[in-house]
Amino acid sequence: MGPAALVTLHASILLFLIAAIISVIALLQPRKVRMAWADWTGAAGAFCLGAYFIARFTEAGSEPFTNLFEVIELAGLCLVLAYFIATRMRKLPALGAFAFPAVAIIFIVNLAFADSAAQGHESTPLLVIHVLLTLLSYGAFFMASLAAVMFLVLERALKKHQDPTLIRSFPPLESLKRLVDTCILVGLPLLSLGLVLGFIALSPSGWESIVRNPKIPPSLVLWAVLLLVAAGRWLGFLRGRRNFYMVLLGFALVVMTFVGLGVWSRSNSRVQTAAVVGKVSCIGT
Amino acid sequence: MHRYLVLGINHKYAPLEVRERLAYPERKVPGALKHVQQCLGTDEAVLLSTCNRVEIYAFSEGLDARDKLLAALAADHGMKPEYLEKLCYFHRGRDTIEHLLRVCGGLDSLVLGETQILSQVKRSYLLAQSESSTGKQLNALFHRAFHVAKRLHTDTGIGHGQVSVSSVAVRFVKRIFDDLASKTALLIGAGEVGELTLTYLREAGIGRVVVVSRSLDRAKEIAERYKGDAVPVNLLEDYLPGADVVISQTAAEDRILSKAQFARSQKHRRHAPVFALDLAVPRDIEESAAELEGVFLYNVDDLEHVVAENTGERSRELEQCAAIVRQEADLFLASFQTYSAGPLITELREKAIAVKNAELERVLAKLPDLTEAQRSELAAFSERLVNKLLHPQIQGIKQEASRGDEDSIRRIAMALGIDKANEATEPDAQVQPAPDDATTRPDVRKN
Numbered sequence: 068m069g070p071a072a073l074v075t076l077h078a079s080i081l082l083f084l085i086a087a088i089i090s091v092i093a094l095l096q097p098r099k100v101r102m103a104w105a106d107w108t109g110a111a112g113a114f115c116l117g118a119y120f121i122a123r124f125t126e127a128g129s130e131p132f133t134n135l136f137e138v139i140e141l142a143g144l145c146l147v148l149a150y151f152i153a154t155r156m157r158k159l160p161a162l163g164a165f166a167f168p169a170v171a172i173i174f175i176v177n178l179a180f181a182d183s184a185a186q187g188h189e190s191t192p193l194l195v196i197h198v199l200l201t202l203l204s205y206g207a208f209f210m211a212s213l214a215a216v217m218f219l220v221l222e223r224a225l226k227k228h229q230d231p232t233l234i235r236s237f238p239p240l241e242s243l244k245r246l247v248d249t250c251i252l253v254g255l256p257l258l259s260l261g262l263v264l265g266f267i268a269l270s271p272s273g274w275e276s277i278v279r280n281p282k283i284p285p286s287l288v289l290w291a292v293l294l295l296v297a298a299g300r301w302l303g304f305l306r307g308r309r310n311f312y313m314v315l316l317g318f319a320l321v322v323m324t325f326v327g328l329g330v331w332s333r334s335n336s337r338v339q340t341a342a343v344v345g346k347v348s349c350i351g352t
Numbered sequence: 353m354h355r356y357l358v359l360g361i362n363h364k365y366a367p368l369e370v371r372e373r374l375a376y377p378e379r380k381v382p383g384a385l386k387h388v389q390q391c392l393g394t395d396e397a398v399l400l401s402t403c404n405r406v407e408i409y410a411f412s413e414g415l416d417a418r419d420k421l422l423a424a425l426a427a428d429h430g431m432k433p434e435y436l437e438k439l440c441y442f443h444r445g446r447d448t449i450e451h452l453l454r455v456c457g458g459l460d461s462l463v464l465g466e467t468q469i470l471s472q473v474k475r476s477y478l479l480a481q482s483e484s485s486t487g488k489q490l491n492a493l494f495h496r497a498f499h500v501a502k503r504l505h506t507d508t509g510i511g512h513g514q515v516s517v518s519s520v521a522v523r524f525v526k527r528i529f530d531d532l533a534s535k536t537a538l539l540i541g542a543g544e545v546g547e548l549t550l551t552y553l554r555e556a557g558i559g560r561v562v563v564v565s566r567s568l569d570r571a572k573e574i575a576e577r578y579k580g581d582a583v584p585v586n587l588l589e590d591y592l593p594g595a596d597v598v599i600s601q602t603a604a605e606d607r608i609l610s611k612a613q614f615a616r617s618q619k620h621r622r623h624a625p626v627f628a629l630d631l632a633v634p635r636d637i638e639e640s641a642a643e644l645e646g647v648f649l650y651n652v653d654d655l656e657h658v659v660a661e662n663t664g665e666r667s668r669e670l671e672q673c674a675a676i677v678r679q680e681a682d683l684f685l686a687s688f689q690t691y692s693a694g695p696l697i698t699e700l701r702e703k704a705i706a707v708k709n710a711e712l713e714r715v716l717a718k719l720p721d722l723t724e725a726q727r728s729e730l731a732a733f734s735e736r737l738v739n740k741l742l743h744p745q746i747q748g749i750k751q752e753a754s755r756g757d758e759d760s761i762r763r764i765a766m767a768l769g770i771d772k773a774n775e776a777t778e779p780d781a782q783v784q785p786a787p788d789d790a791t792t793r794p795d796v797r798k799n
Contacts, residue, residue: 225527226642228654230520239530240625306623307645 072122075115076140080174082112083147086163087171094164097236105163106154109170113147116140139177142202143170149206150213153246161236165213173322193268200261205321207254208293212318214246215311222308247314251297258290285324292317356448356493359421359440360400360407363462366439368653372634374429374436376401377603378479384428385485391424392417396487398480398494400455402472403633403652404462409452411489418442449493449684453677456497457504462656463517464666465510468545470501492688500680507676510669517655518549521629522556524655525597528625528648535596536560539580540588540608542570543601545631550578550599562595564588566602589613593620601631607638614641621646629655693753696765697746703768708738 090105123137150166153159217237224234237243269280296313299305305313361374376384381399388397394412408421419433422440426433443451451460456473458466477494480486486494505511529535537558539550542565550561561580564587565571571582583591592598592613602608609628614637618626623646630637630651642649712734716727752760 221527225524225648228650228658230524230658234527237527239526240528242530245530303622 069122069126072119072126075119075122079112079115079119080171080178082108082115083143083167083171083174086112087168090164090167094161094236095232097232102160102163102236105167106151109147109163109167110151113144113151116144116147120144136177138198138202139173141198142205143173143177145202145206146170146173146209149203149210149250153210153250157238157242157246159238159242159246161238162213162217165216166210169209169213191268193264197261197264197268200257200264204254204257204261207250207257208314208318208321211247211250211254211314214243214250215314218243218247218311219308247311248300251293251300251314255290255293255297258293262286262290282324285320289317289320289324292320355411355413355445356409356489357412357417357421357442357444358407358409358448358451359418359425359442360405361436361440362405362407362460363653363656365441368633368635368651370439371404371406373431374406374425375403375633376406376428377605379603380428381476381479382483384424385480385483387428388421388424389485391420395485396490397485398477398490400473400476402469403631404469404656405455405460407455409448409490409493411487417444446681446685449496449681450677452493452497453500453680456501457673457677458501458510459504459670459673459677463659465505465512465669466516467505467511468516470498471544474498493684496680496684500677503680504673504676508669508672510666510673512666516548517631517652517659518545518552520655520658521549521599521650522552524648524650525553525627526556528627529596532557533559536562536594537597537599538562538564538591538595539574539578540564540585540598540600540636541602541604541632542574543631546599546601546629547574549629549631553597554578558597562591564591589616592617596624596626598626598628598637599631600629600636602636604632604636605634607636609637609641611638611641611644614638614644614647618644618646689753690750693749693761696761697749700745700749700768701742704738704742708734 086105086109089100089108090102093100093102093105120141146166147170150162150170154162218240221234221237221240221243224231225240238246265286292313296305296310296317299313300310361371363371366374376399381401384399385397388399388408388410389395392410392412392414394410396411398409400407400409406425408425410417410421414420421442422433422436425431425440426436452473454460456470458464458469461469473494477486477490480490525532532553535558537550537553537560539546539561554561561575561578562583563571563575563578563580564583564585565574566585568582568584571584574580575582588608592609593616595617598609600609614626614628618624625646625648628637628641628647628649630649633652635651637649637651639649639651641647712731715730716722722730749761749764752764
């Protein structure tokens with residue numbers, strides 16, 4: 068990694084960390100600190116992260132997804148973009164207090180555990196689209212999970228007739244519910260398409276490589292959970308808090324997949340080579 | 353002075369479940385007042401029944417007034433006096449005066465400095481007056497209390513930056529719904545706070561208003577004000593599923609909306625959230641309805657606790673308010689005691705005028721040649737003489753009376769050979785406060 072990429076990467080992580088701190092303070096002390104400050108800092112972080120990928124692209128001469136670390140960085144960028152898109156479309160105060168800390172944690176864990184060694188692999192346009200679609204769907208599910216957490220906290224406080232400072236800047240329950248629905252509605256087709264493209268990309272190397280890829284089972288479970296949430300919501304057999312718990316379970320699977328894989332790949336280079344890169348890796352899923 | 357007394361129960365010492373059992377619907381107040389009058393053997397009583405307090409004010413002699421009032425309150429609600437004794441407070445004399453001043457000024461309210469209580473006290477007082485249940489003593493006290501309430505709000509910042517129950521309710525509504533324009537508010541009953549909440553909701557942009565009342569005319573009248581629809585009460589269940597905000601404030605003694613009704617409504621609504629605000633005491637909505645998914649049920653206590661947390665600057669004004677209350681109680685006591693010397697002064701004047709008239713008659717009989725103008729001048733002279741001679745004496749009596757020195761008044765009366773002085777001072781002299789007479793508060797409330 069060149070100096071430009073290194074500087075922009077660390078600057079972005081630092082900026083997301085600052086944005087996370089500002090957003091939490093803004094949530095607890097809304098009169099003293101404004102959430103907009105966190106948004107601006109987060110936007111600067113996203114800009115630096117974008118610059119990092121450009122620097123890496125320039126260095127590598129091809130798409131810069133050469134290892135798990137970079138894939139997670141790209142996923143982080145998708146999450147931040149999903150946050151900005153959601154907050155620009157609808158007034159969702161306090162969402163940043165959940166989004167920025169989550170992104171900061173993902174980046175710090177990524178920095179600590181994920182393998183950043185460049186892996187040689189054959190890249191195809193299909194694979195790149197697969198990665199992008201899957202990461203975008205993760206961004207949508209990330210937003211759905213944040214909204215679900217906020218919904219559960221707000222709903223509990225309202226049921227108990229409490230009015231703590233923490234919830235005062237939360238968006239209304241209806242907005243949060245709608246955000247969850249929209250994110251699932253957007254994320255599920257993206258994930259489905261991403262998975263299909265992933266399988267197509269893997270198919271030349273045979274079913275053995277699909278079975279041996281450790282990311283496939285959790286990805287399929289995630290897809291099934293989200294399909295269940297969507298069907299349950301629209302058919303009416305899954306409603307209320309249970310619905311939101313299922314969304315959280317789905318996103319927890321994504322996080323566990325990446326964290327588990329990062330730790331595993333670091334500790335087991337042989338498995339790492341086979342699982343993360345291989346001859347034709349399925350990076351996104 | 354010790355004859356002013358109050359027995360009551362309020363939000364500080366009794367939960368909503370108890371208060372709603374003790375609440376008096378307006379139609380029952382006249383009967384309750386007569387009952388109190390019979391029990392205490394007095395003509396003067398006022399009954400205040402709001403969502404936060406039930407208080408009986410009376411002007412009566414007797415050391416057993418507290419037990420009699422407890423018995424009357426318990427009998428009215430089919431409860432045991434021993435149970436109420438643990439929850440009620442009793443004040444006598446000066447404490448009663450200060451208590452009423454504090455209540456009217458909103459200093460005893462959960463929402464510090466609120467003004468709604470003043471209108472509730474006024475309404476209760478007017479109701480008692482219309483039932484001929486007030487006399488000179490309670491009239492004087494309540495008028496003073498209304499005056500002090502105004503002074504507290506103009507001379508201090510106790511009412512500044514106030515957050516009302518209605519505004520807090522709308523704040524909670526906004527935490528649930530993002531687009532009020534597409535929502536429907538259902539008002540059941542015709543309570544003041546309910547209507548105020550509806551006003552705030554209208555200002556916040558609520559889309560549709562439906563008013564349900566036992567009296568369709570009344571419902572139409574309210575609906576017209578809020579550009580809504582009026583519906584008879586028998587159609588309430590039909591309109592419930594369409595309501596996103598339900599505000600209920602009826603005078604019904606039983607629940608008018610059950611959990612089962614809400615469950616059916618929620619099924620129709622596909623469990624979409626509904627904000628139910630129960631402002632009635634006794635409550636209108638079954639508490640267990642809050643267990644249903646999507647039902648956010650709030651009652652008066654729930655909102656007032658939130659409001660009370662927002663007292664902020666107002667709590668700093670309490671010390672100044674307390675000083676005003678003490679000062680006004682002193683003034684009232686002084687004026688009351690001066691007033692109690694009234695019969696003595698009247699008697700003194702009557703005696704002096706009788707002497708003057710007799711002497712004038714005698715002089716005029718001895719001087720038959722006086723002209724009419726001269727006779728008139730003589731009569732005016734005797735009148736002025738009496739007034740000038742009596743003036744320092746009357747001032748002295750008033751001064752002694754304002755000090756509350758009953759012995760001194762009695763000595764003056766005896767010196768002047770006037771009987772009515774005893775009538776003026778005797779009742780207070782008779783009512784010697786018992787050791788715990790002035791204020792009786794059960795220990796249980798301190799826990």
